[in-house]
Amino acid sequence: MDKGTPKAIRLQDYRPPAHRIDRVDLHVDLGEDVTTVRAVLAIRRNPDRADAGTEALTLDGQRLVLRSVAVDGRTLDAADYTLTPDHLILTDTPDAFTLETVVEIKPQENTALEGLYKSSGNFCTQCEAEGFRKITYFLDRPDVMAVYSTTITGDKARYPVLLSNGNLADSGDLADGRHWARWEDPFPKPCYLFALVAGTLVHGEERFRTASGRDVTLRIYVEPGNEDKIGHAMRSLVKSMRWDEEVYGLEYDLDIFNIVAVGDFNMGAMENKSLNVFNTKYILAKPETATDLDFQNIEAVVAHEYFHNWTGNRVTCRDWFQLSLKEGLTVFRDQEFSADMNSRAVKRIADVQGLRTVQFQEDAGAMAHPVRPDSYVEINNFYTPTVYNKGAEVIRMIHTLLGAENYRKGIDLYFARHDGQAVTCDDFVAAMADASGVDLSQFQLWYRQAGTPELAVTGRHDPATATYRLTIRQTVPPTPGQPTKQPMHIPVVVGLLGPDGADLPLRLEGEAAAAGTSRILHVTAESQTFTFQDVAARPVPSLLRGFSAPVKLTSDLSDADLTFLMAHDSDAFNRWEAGQILGGRILLGLVADQQAGRALVLPDSYVDAVAAVLADADRDPAFAAQALVLPTEAYLGTQMAVIDPDAIHTVREFARKTLATALRADWLAAHRRNVTPGAFSVDAAAIGKRALKNLCLAYLMAAEDAEALGLCLGQYHGATGMTDVIAALQFLSNSPAAEREEAIADFYNRWKAEPLVVDKWFSVQAMSHRADALARVRALLDHPAFEIRNPNKVYALIGGFANGNPVRFHAAGGEGYRFLADQVLRLDPMNPQVASRLMGPFSRLRRYDAARQALMKAELERIVGTTGLSSDVYEIASKSLEAAG
Numbered sequence: 035m036d037k038g039t040p041k042a043i044r045l046q047d048y049r050p051p052a053h054r055i056d057r058v059d060l061h062v063d064l065g066e067d068v069t070t071v072r073a074v075l076a077i078r079r080n081p082d083r084a085d086a087g088t089e090a091l092t093l094d095g096q097r098l099v100l101r102s103v104a105v106d107g108r109t110l111d112a113a114d115y116t117l118t119p120d121h122l123i124l125t126d127t128p129d130a131f132t133l134e135t136v137v138e139i140k141p142q143e144n145t146a147l148e149g150l151y152k153s154s155g156n157f158c159t160q161c162e163a164e165g166f167r168k169i170t171y172f173l174d175r176p177d178v179m180a181v182y183s184t185t186i187t188g189d190k191a192r193y194p195v196l197l198s199n200g201n202l203a204d205s206g207d208l209a210d211g212r213h214w215a216r217w218e219d220p221f222p223k224p225c226y227l228f229a230l231v232a233g234t235l236v237h238g239e240e241r242f243r244t245a246s247g248r249d250v251t252l253r254i255y256v257e258p259g260n261e262d263k264i265g266h267a268m269r270s271l272v273k274s275m276r277w278d279e280e281v282y283g284l285e286y287d288l289d290i291f292n293i294v295a296v297g298d299f300n301m302g303a304m305e306n307k308s309l310n311v312f313n314t315k316y317i318l319a320k321p322e323t324a325t326d327l328d329f330q331n332i333e334a335v336v337a338h339e340y341f342h343n344w345t346g347n348r349v350t351c352r353d354w355f356q357l358s359l360k361e362g363l364t365v366f367r368d369q370e371f372s373a374d375m376n377s378r379a380v381k382r383i384a385d386v387q388g389l390r391t392v393q394f395q396e397d398a399g400a401m402a403h404p405v406r407p408d409s410y411v412e413i414n415n416f417y418t419p420t421v422y423n424k425g426a427e428v429i430r431m432i433h434t435l436l437g438a439e440n441y442r443k444g445i446d447l448y449f450a451r452h453d454g455q456a457v458t459c460d461d462f463v464a465a466m467a468d469a470s471g472v473d474l475s476q477f478q479l480w481y482r483q484a485g486t487p488e489l490a491v492t493g494r495h496d497p498a499t500a501t502y503r504l505t506i507r508q509t510v511p512p513t514p515g516q517p518t519k520q521p522m523h524i525p526v527v528v529g530l531l532g533p534d535g536a537d538l539p540l541r542l543e544g545e546a547a548a549a550g551t552s553r554i555l556h557v558t559a560e561s562q563t564f565t566f567q568d569v570a571a572r573p574v575p576s577l578l579r580g581f582s583a584p585v586k587l588t589s590d591l592s593d594a595d596l597t598f599l600m601a602h603d604s605d606a607f608n609r610w611e612a613g614q615i616l617g618g619r620i621l622l623g624l625v626a627d628q629q630a631g632r633a634l635v636l637p638d639s640y641v642d643a644v645a646a647v648l649a650d651a652d653r654d655p656a657f658a659a660q661a662l663v664l665p666t667e668a669y670l671g672t673q674m675a676v677i678d679p680d681a682i683h684t685v686r687e688f689a690r691k692t693l694a695t696a697l698r699a700d701w702l703a704a705h706r707r708n709v710t711p712g713a714f715s716v717d718a719a720a721i722g723k724r725a726l727k728n729l730c731l732a733y734l735m736a737a738e739d740a741e742a743l744g745l746c747l748g749q750y751h752g753a754t755g756m757t758d759v760i761a762a763l764q765f766l767s768n769s770p771a772a773e774r775e776e777a778i779a780d781f782y783n784r785w786k787a788e789p790l791v792v793d794k795w796f797s798v799q800a801m802s803h804r805a806d807a808l809a810r811v812r813a814l815l816d817h818p819a820f821e822i823r824n825p826n827k828v829y830a831l832i833g834g835f836a837n838g839n840p841v842r843f844h845a846a847g848g849e850g851y852r853f854l855a856d857q858v859l860r861l862d863p864m865n866p867q868v869a870s871r872l873m874g875p876f877s878r879l880r881r882y883d884a885a886r887q888a889l890m891k892a893e894l895e896r897i898v899g900t901t902g903l904s905s906d907v908y909e910i911a912s913k914s915l916e917a918a919g
């Protein structure tokens with residue numbers, strides 16, 4: 035590190051700010067060389083910090099060229115303040131005063147894409163978490179909330195559109211071809227929600243009338259040429275606004291809601307007050323260029339950012355440790371919205387798959403942290419699956435424990451208490467507990483303890499007493515900094531299936547009557563037994579219905595029990611889950627065979643179970659498409675003590691091929707039945723049929739025969755929608771067929787004008803399991819369409835290889851590791867956030883064999899030994915090394 039080893043920030047050190055800033059008037063003068071920012075701040079001592087006395091005012095500021103500082107109109111001499119690379123410090127200020135600073139910045143040189151930067155010639159901002167300090171001197175922390183006005187001045191021809199938060203108050207023309215606009219945002223907000231956009235943009239527009247009759251203008255701004263790809267995002271926005279009124283009673287609160295889509299963006303999108311800025315990936319869609327998954331992701335991300343207007347903006351976080359207060363809650367909200375708009379079961383399956391692969395891996399690695407972390411070096415490293423997705427599971431569990439009605443009462447109380455405030459996760463839980471009367475004290479451990487809890491369940495039926503006893507044991511594994519854990523409060527939703535497959539009424543010991551056929555068992559101790567009455571014959575338990583808690587569950591269910599659940603469970607999620615458990619068990623058994631050099635044999639009973647799901651597939655094609663996917667390589671890895679990427683890959687491919695051959699006629703028939711002729715549509719039914727059809731094609735291609743290849747090529751050349759085109763290309767990219775290279779070249783030529791489609795082309799090649807994948811990825815770094823400064827390109831090609839191609843990335847010689855470390859070091863000086871986001875696989879090195887660990891360690895040592903490293907990359911590399919021992 036150039037600045038010495040960066041220091042950890044700790045939750046326990048939190049203090050309210052010594053000063054408050056009530057009002058901000060920003061004047062941003064945009065230039066080609068230099069942009070000038072004049073900030074007029076109304077500052078006063080914080081009355082809640084009587085202990086602060088006359089503490090100096092320490093403003094954050096980075097990479098700013100300070101031109102002047104004035105207090106109450108009096109310009110200060112350099113001797114009157116202290117300037118450091120990160121701060122502007124003023125002592126002896128009045129109790130309340132106006133501070134005016136003028137700084138210069140160079141957005142066109144900002145490759146980190148944090149603060150004010152340029153994308154395709156347009157100005158835009160990204161301030162969360164700590165980017166506002168790169169725009170002006172400020173108290174850059176979320177518990178400082180102010181009312182803003184923003185006046186933007188710029189060249190009218192280059193930047194005809196000038197946008198900021200709130201309502202447009204005034205605008206006008208100036209001499210020399212310049213113009214200006216003043217925006218006023220009446221709602222106090224933390225500076226991370228500030229936004230400014232200026233450029234040449236076109237927009238689509240819609241009107242929305244809120245439940246109480248406010249007329250809102252909705253606009254989506256894009257670069258010219260993309261006007262035809264706005265419709266789906268706009269419809270998604272309207273649906274989210276309506277849903278939030280209906281389900282949460284929350285209405286939009288301003289007259290304008292703007293979205294701007296930009297091509298260079300570090301993450302998915304940003305919820306700036308009334309001016310959301312999006313990665314183009316989550317706005318632009320038409321069937322020719324976007325897949326069904328893209329359409330669904332757009333709907334979810336548009337909703338997510340919109341929902342932040344209340345959960346995040348109106349009530350925000352006190353400090354960044356509380357990030358899950360807004361992110362976990364808002365993810366839960368967008369998941370439920372998508373479930374209501376589409377198939378609930380299929381949505382839940384997809385979310386759980388994501389959680390189990392990505393978040394469970396994080397929980398088992400060097401970066402494991404609680405939903406509310408205790409400390410961080412670089413906050414940008416904590417926008418994680420744990421904070422977002424496990425955080426959403428925590429809210430979901432609260433919803434389960436309280437029930438929908440009490441949950442809503444809790445939400446109402448939360449807003450009644452905290453609207454306009456910056457609060458903590460504890461405040462949220464307190465509102466939930468107070469409104470419902472439910473005791474959540476032990477439950478709060480979910481915010482404090484890292485690691486995935488493990489549940490071991492055994493069942494015993496006693497025909498003599500007609501009882502069924504479920505014994506549940508819980509353990510929470512140690513994680514870095516948390517060697518021992520306390521038992522958690524885990525809601526385990528269960529049902530019991532009778533011999534005919536129907537749900538039994540559930541009466542627990544001590545209860546007078548049965549209460550429902552699905553109920554919550556409150557697991558709160560290390561070991562507990564629950565006894566069900568009136569159970570005449572041995573039932574099959576359906577455990578953790580709907581994945582009611584983010585845990586790893588093992589049980590003594592037999593293969594026959596699982597097959598029974600696959601056929602009969604009334605809980606659709608658990609029908610899928612039973613198939614995954616069975617598939618996982620069989621594949622992991624084969625992995626052991628492979629490691630021991632034994633021949634691989636896929637049991638007939640498993641082939642029959644898959645055949646049964648396939649035979650029933652037309653009833654719910656979207657569900658079947660999920661149920662027929664074998665557990666992923668990443669998921670299988672999470673189930674092993676030491677991950678063996680080669681054996682996992684070999685075994686999974688073997689199983690795919692065996693199923694492909696054994697059920698060839700069935701795959702073909704199902705494929706034929708689900709080819710939808712006629713006009714292309716992206717409704718749920720059509721999406722489901724396409725998913726099933728492409729799954730069948732994937733199996734058929736695994737058999738590597740001429741007929742399958744013919745079907746695949748036919749689909750590649752004949753399809754109208756991107757879902758089918760890219761699926762065919764993906765299967766071809768894994769195939770030994772000579773037509774592979776032709777198709778890859780053809781795709782690029784067809785789509786080179788569409789950057790988001792070219793990203794798919796990079797990913798498909800990066801994730802091909804063919805032996806030459808890394809060589810190809812290296813060559814593609816020099817392809818004219820690859821841009822190292824564009825995050826989407828980096829995530830598609832380098833990220834696609836490191837995260838989406840385990841067998842090639844973990845090649846025993848270590849060349850994948852060397853490649854990733856080289857790219858991290860190349861990217862770090864340009865864009866630390868993107869560099870750091872590529873480091874994920876290294877943080878899990880302890881999960882691999884000694885030889886791979888040593889190779890990864892060597893790369894991490896090379897990274898840590900590099901001078902001038904960002905705190906982002908330094909934190910992940912050093913923590914990964916520490917955990918490696």
Ligand code: B3K
Nearest residue numbers: 162163303304305414417
């Ligand atoms: N709140 C932003 C994420 C900001 C990430 C900063 N490194 C997007 C979202 O979660 O909605």
Ligand code: ZN
Nearest residue numbers: 338342361364
């Ligand atoms: Zn969010």
